[in-house]
Amino acid sequence: MLSNTLDRISFWALFVVVVLLPIFFLPFSSIPVETSKGLLLIVGLAVSIIFWAVARFSDGKITLPRSWFLISGLGIVLVFLLSAFFSTTMKVSFFGTMLDPGTFWFMLSAFLLMLMSAIYFRDSKNAKVLFLGVVASSVLVLVFQVLHLFVPNMTSFGGILAGKTGNVLGAWNALAIFAGLFTILSVFTLEFFSIPRLAKLFLWILIALSVILVAVINFPTEWIILGLFALFVFIYKISLSIAGQREGKQRSFPATSFAVMMISLIFFMSGQLIGGFLPNLFGISNTEVRPSFVATLQVTKSVLLKDPILGAGPNKFTEMWNLYKPKEINDTIFWNTSFNESSGLMPTFAVTTGVLGILAWLSFLALLLFTGFKLFFVSHREGNLNIQMALFFMMSFYLFIVSLFYPIGPTLFLLAFAFLGVFIGLSVGDNSKREMVFSFLEDTRKSFFAILVIIIIMMASVSIVFRYSERFVSIIYFQNTLVSSTIEKAESNINKAVTLYSNDLYLRTYSQVYLLKANALVSKATGGATLSDAEKAELQTDFDQATKSAQLAVAYNQTDYLNWESLGSVYEAGVLFGATGALDKAVSAYQSAATYNPLNPSLKLDLARLYFNSKDLPKATEAAKAALALKPDYIDAFILLSQIAKNQGNSAQAITYAQSALSLSPQDTSLQQYLTSLQNGSAPATVPTTTSGTNGNIKIPPVKK
Numbered sequence: 001m002l003s004n005t006l007d008r009i010s011f012w013a014l015f016v017v018v019v020l021l022p023i024f025f026l027p028f029s030s031i032p033v034e035t036s037k038g039l040l041l042i043v044g045l046a047v048s049i050i051f052w053a054v055a056r057f058s059d060g061k062i063t064l065p066r067s068w069f070l071i072s073g074l075g076i077v078l079v080f081l082l083s084a085f086f087s088t089t090m091k092v093s094f095f096g097t098m099l100d101p102g103t104f105w106f107m108l109s110a111f112l113l114m115l116m117s118a119i120y121f122r123d124s125k126n127a128k129v130l131f132l133g134v135v136a137s138s139v140l141v142l143v144f145q146v147l148h149l150f151v152p153n154m155t156s157f158g159g160i161l162a163g164k165t166g167n168v169l170g171a172w173n174a175l176a177i178f179a180g181l182f183t184i185l186s187v188f189t190l191e192f193f194s195i196p197r198l199a200k201l202f203l204w205i206l207i208a209l210s211v212i213l214v215a216v217i218n219f220p221t222e223w224i225i226l227g228l229f230a231l232f233v234f235i236y237k238i239s240l241s242i243a244g245q246r247e248g249k250q251r252s253f254p255a256t257s258f259a260v261m262m263i264s265l266i267f268f269m270s271g272q273l274i275g276g277f278l279p280n281l282f283g284i285s286n287t288e289v290r291p292s293f294v295a296t297l298q299v300t301k302s303v304l305l306k307d308p309i310l311g312a313g314p315n316k317f318t319e320m321w322n323l324y325k326p327k328e329i330n331d332t333i334f335w336n337t338s339f340n341e342s343s344g345l346m347p348t349f350a351v352t353t354g355v356l357g358i359l360a361w362l363s364f365l366a367l368l369l370f371t372g373f374k375l376f377f378v379s380h381r382e383g384n385l386n387i388q389m390a391l392f393f394m395m396s397f398y399l400f401i402v403s404l405f406y407p408i409g410p411t412l413f414l415l416a417f418a419f420l421g422v423f424i425g426l427s428v429g430d431n432s433k434r435e436m437v438f439s440f441l442e443d444t445r446k447s448f449f450a451i452l453v454i455i456i457i458m459m460a461s462v463s464i465v466f467r468y469s470e471r472f473v474s475i476i477y478f479q480n481t482l483v484s485s486t487i488e489k490a491e492s493n494i495n496k497a498v499t500l501y502s503n504d505l506y507l508r509t510y511s512q513v514y515l516l517k518a519n520a521l522v523s524k525a526t527g528g529a530t531l532s533d534a535e536k537a538e539l540q541t542d543f544d545q546a547t548k549s550a551q552l553a554v555a556y557n558q559t560d561y562l563n564w565e566s567l568g569s570v571y572e573a574g575v576l577f578g579a580t581g582a583l584d585k586a587v588s589a590y591q592s593a594a595t596y597n598p599l600n601p602s603l604k605l606d607l608a609r610l611y612f613n614s615k616d617l618p619k620a621t622e623a624a625k626a627a628l629a630l631k632p633d634y635i636d637a638f639i640l641l642s643q644i645a646k647n648q649g650n651s652a653q654a655i656t657y658a659q660s661a662l663s664l665s666p667q668d669t670s671l672q673q674y675l676t677s678l679q680n681g682s683a684p685a686t687v688p689t690t691t692s693g694t695n696g697n698i699k700i701p702p703v704k705k
Contacts, residue, residue, distance in 0.1 A: 006055035010048045011120045017044035018117070018418045019133035021411050022141050022178060023168050027157035030479030034170040034410055035472075038099045041109060041414065042468045046461040048116055053454045053461075060441030062450070065118045065428040069371075069420060072364045073111045079360045080104045080314050083353045087313025089557045093352075096315045097503055098471060101345070101410045102352060103315045110417040117421025122428055124388055130422060131391070138182045141168060142209050145175060149216065149282055164284055173288050174409045176217035177402050179210040180226040181412075183260060184398055185391070186210070187230060190256045191237045192387045207256065211263060218275045218286055220268060221405050227264030229398055233257040236376060289334060290407065291321065296342035299324045300351050311354030317341060319559045320351050322597040329599070330631045336602055338562075341407035348407060368397055389426040396420040474500035481509060487517050498549075507553035508566040514546040515573055522577050543579065546570045564593035565603065572610050586610055601627040601634050608640055617644050635661045639674070639688060646678070654678055661688075 017040060026036040056062055064070075084093035084104040096103045121127045145167055148155045152164045165172045186203045189195065195203075214222055237254035267275045279286065291299070302324035303312050312320045318338050329335055342348045346365075350358050375390055399416035402408055408416075428434040440450035477497035484490035494510045521539045525531050531539065550567040557563055568589035574582030587610065594603040608623035621644050627637040642657035658675040665671060670688035 003055040003058035006051045006058065007120075010051035010055065010116075011126065013044050013048040013051065014113075014116050014120055015130060015133060017041060017048070017113070018130060018415070019137050021414060021418075023137050023144075025157075025160060025168055027160060029158070029160065029476070030483075031160075031472075031475055032170075033160065033168060035098050035475060037411055039468075039472055041113070042099070043465055045109060045112060045116070046465045049112065050458050050461050052116070052119070053458045056454055057451070060447075061437055061439040063119075063438075064115075064436045065122070065424055066434045066436055067118065067424045067428065068367055069364075069424055070115060070118065072360070072367055073114055073417075076357075076360045076364060077104075077107050077111045079310075079353050079356045080107045083310040083357065084314050086310055087316065088559055089313065089316070091503070092557055093313040093315050097505055098475060099410075099468070100315050100340075101407075101413060102317070102341075102348060106410065107314070110414055113414055114417040114421035114424070117418050118424035118428070121422040121425040122430070124426065127388055127392065127422055127426055131388075135185070138178075138185070139206060142179065142182065142206065142213060144168070145213060146209060149284075164282060169411055170409045171288060171407075172217060172286060173219045173222070173406060174412060176214050176219040176222045177399075177406065177408055177412060179213040179217075180222050180229075180402075181395060181398060181415075183207055183210045183214070183226060184229050184233075185395055187233055187257050187260055188391050188394055191233055191254050192390075204256070207260070211260065212278070215267060215275070216278045216282060216284065218267070218279050220275075221402075223264045223268040223275075225398070225402055225405075227261050227268065229394075230257045230261035230264060234261055289337070291325075291339050291342050293343040293347070295326050295329070296344075296347045296351075298326055299342070300347065303351050304354060307354055309354050309356055311350070311352050311357060314352050316559075317348050317351050319561075319596065322561055322600070323559075325599060327599055327630075330601065331633075335631060336600060343407075344405045345403040345407045345413060347404070365400065368400060372397055386426060389423055392419045392422040392426065396423060471501040474498075474506070478506055478509065481513065487513065487520065491517065502552070502556070504553040504556040504560060504563050507549045507556065508563065511546045511549040511553065511566055511570055514542045514549070515570055518542040518546065518577075519573065539577075543570075543574060543577075547574070559596055561593040561595075561597040561600070561603070564589050564596065565606065568593060568606060568610075572606075572613075575610070575614060583610070583614055599630055601630040601637065604630065605634070605637055605640065608637070612640065612644060612647075617648055620644050633664050635664050635671075638664075639671075642674075642678070643687065651678065651681070 020040060021037055024037055024040045025031075025033045026039075029036075081104055084090060087093035092103075094104045096106075099106050099109070121130060144155065148161065148166070149164050152161070152166065156162055156166060161167060167175045169175045169178050186207045190200060190203055190207075214226065234254050234257040237252075237257060241252055241254075299317075299320055303320050318340050321339050321342075342351065346361055349361060353360075372393060375385070375393055396416050396419035399408065399412050399419070403413060403416070438446075438450070440446040474497045477493045477500070481490050481493040481497060484493060490513045494506065494513050498506050498510050518539055521531065521535055521542070524535075547567075547570050550563070550570045553563040554567055568586050571579070571582045571586035571589055575586055587607065590603060590607045590610065594600070594607075597603060604623050604627035608620045608627065611617070611620035611623060621641065624637050624641045624644065627634055628641075631637070638657045638661035642654045642661070645651075645653035645657060655675065655678050658671070658678055662668070662671045662675055668688065674688050
C-alpha cells in the first residue's frame with residue numbers, strides 16, 4: 001500500500017532527526033554546532049511531516065493519539081504564540097537570529113517533534129529501533145569526546161570544536177548532562193531489561209566512560225540529579241525484588257544503580273578534593289557562568305510587575321537582564337556580560353512568557369509527576385508496567401527536571417520532547433479508545449476541507465524549509481565577514497548576509513564595516529593626501545550607509561541597547577569628521593542605550609568620551625563620574641578623568657586619578673608608564689585602556705580629526 005511506503009519514509013526521516021541530534025554538526029565550516037543542529041531539525045522534521053501528509057491522501061484518514069501531554073504541549077505553544085504576538089519586537093520573539101531556543105518557532109518545532117514521535121513510535125518495534133539508534137549515537141558522542149580530551153587539535157574539525165571543552169552538544173555542562181542521561185539509560189536497561197551477558201559488559205564499560213566524562217566536567221548540579229535518579233532506580237528495583245521474592249522469584253541486588261548513586265554522592269560531597277582531580281589532570285577549568293537563581297527571581301519579579309500576563313516576550317531574556325539586573329553584578333568581572341538565559345531554561349520562560357507561561361509549564365510538569373507516579377506505582381501494582389515505556393518516560397523526565405536548574409540548550413530540550421513523544425505513542429499503542437480518527441474520503445465536504453488542510457501543511461513545510469535555508473546560508477557570509485582580511489571582502493560578505501536575512505546583528509555589523517571604510521578615507525586625508533571628488537562622494541556614501549543600517553538595527557529591535565550603542569558610535573564618528581547635528585544625535589543614542597541598560601557603566605563612559613572629544617570637559621567629567629558611581633573600580637573611567645584633569649591643567653588631580661587606576665591593577669605596565677609620564681610632566685605616548693567585561697560588540701576605531 002502506498003501509504004505504508006510513505007509512512008516508512010516519514011518514520012526514517014524522524015528517526016534520523018532524533019538519533020543524529022546529539023552528534024550532528026557541520027565540520028570544517030564556520031557554522032556553530034548548535035546552529036547546524038537546527039538545519040537537521042527543520043529539514044528532517046519537514047520531510048517527515050510532508051511524507052506523512054502525502055500518506056494521508058492515500059489512506060484517507062488522519063489518526064492522532066489522545067494524550068493530555070499533547071493538549072498541555074499545545075497550550076504551551078499557544079502561550080508562546082500570544083506572547084510573541086504582543087511582544088515589542090515580534091521578529092525577535094518569533095524566530096530570533098537563528099531559531100533561538102525559547103522563540104515561538106522553536107517551541108512549535110519541539111511540539112511537532114513530540115507529536116510526530118507519538119504518531120510513529122506507537123509500535124514497540126519502532127521504539128526499540130529508536131532506542132538502539134539513540135544508544136549508538138550516544139556511544140559515538142562519549143567515545144569521541146573522551147578522545148577529544150587527549151587530542152583536541154586533531155579532532156577540532158577546523159576549529160569548530162576548539163580546545164578540550166569543545167563538544168558536539170554546545171555548552172560544556174550540557175555534555176555532562178548528556179553523559180548523565182546515557183548513564184540513567186544504561187542503568188535502567190541493566191536493572192530492568194533481560195539482555196545478553198556481552199551486552200551487559202558493554203553497557204558497564206560505557207557507564208564507566210560516561211561517569212568519567214561527568215567527573216572531568218565536574219558539574220555539581222549534574223551529580224545531584226544523577227545521584228537522585230540512580231537512587232530512585234535502586235529503591236524501585238529493591239522494591240520489585242522484594243515483591244518478586246514473595247512470589248518465589250530470586251532476589252537480586254541492584255549493584256549498578258547503587259554504584260552510580262554512591263559515586264555521585266562522593267563527588268558531590270567531596271567538592272574539589274576529589275571532584276577537582278580529573279579536571280586538574282586534563283587542565284580543564286569549568287568556568288561556565290549564568291545568573292544565579294536569586295538574580296533570576298529579581299529579574300522575573302521586575303518583569304512580571306510590568307508585563308504580568310504574557311511577560312516580556314519569547315527570546316527577550318537578554319534585554320530583561322540588561323534592564324533589571326542587580327546592581328551587585330557590577331562588582332564582578334561579568335558586569336558587562338549579557339546573559340541569554342537565566343539559572344535554568346524553565347525560569348527563563350517565566351520571564352519571557354509571564355503568568356500564563358508559568359501556569360502552562362506548571363501544568364505540564366504536574367502532569368509529568370502524576371504520570372510518573374501512575375506509571376511506576378499504580379501500573380506496577382496492577383501488573384501491567386511497560387518497562388520500555390518507563391525507560392523513555394524516565395529519559396524525558398530527567399531532561400525536563402534538569403531544565404529547571406540549568407539552560408540545557410536546544411539539543412537536549414528537543415530530545416526531552418522526542419522521548420516524551422515516544423512514551424505517548426507507546427502508551428496509546430493499538431488501543432483505539434486512545435486515538436482520534438478522522439476519515440474524510442467518504443464525505444465530499446470533509447474531503448475538501450481535509451485535503452485543503454493537508455495541502456496547507458505541505459506548503460507551509462516547504463516554505464519554512466526554504467526560508468530557513470536562506471537564513472542558514474546567511475550565517476556563512478556573516479561568519480566570513482568577521483574573518484575577512486580586507487574591508488572589500490567584508491563588505492561583499494555582509495551585503496550578501498543582509499540580503500538573505502536582515503536582522504539587528506547583521507545590520508550592526510554592516511554599519512561597522514561601512515564605518516571602517518569611511519575611517520580609512522578620513523585617515524588618508526589626515527595623512528596629508530587630498531581626496532578626489534569620487535573619494536569624497538564615497539566617504540559620504542559610506543557614512544550614509546553606516547548610519548542607515550544602524551538606524552535599521554534600532555528599528556528592528558529598539559529594546560536592545562547594543563543597537564543604540566552602535567548608532568551612537570556612528571554619530572560619534574560623524575562628529576569627528578564634521579557631520580551636521582551628529583553630536584546631539586550621538587548623545588541621544590547613547591542616552592537611549594543607557595535607558596535599556598541603566599546599570600552598565602560603559603555606556604556612561606561612551607558618553608563621557610564623546611563629550612571629551614567634543615571639548616565639553618564639564619559634561620565629560622560628569623558622565624565619567626556617573627560611570628564610577630555604578631562601578632567604583634572602573635579603570636577606564638579613572639583614566640578618562642585623568643585625561644580630563646590634564647586638559648584642564650590640573651596635573652595633581654590627573655596624577656591622583658592615574659594612581660587610583662594603577663592601585664586597581666598594579667601589574668599593568670601601560671598604567672605604570674602612563675603615571676610615570678604624568679609625574680614627569682611629559683605627554684603620554686599612549687593612553688591605556690582595558691578590555692575586561694567586553695560584550696562582543698565590535699568597536700570601530702575612532703576617526704582621527
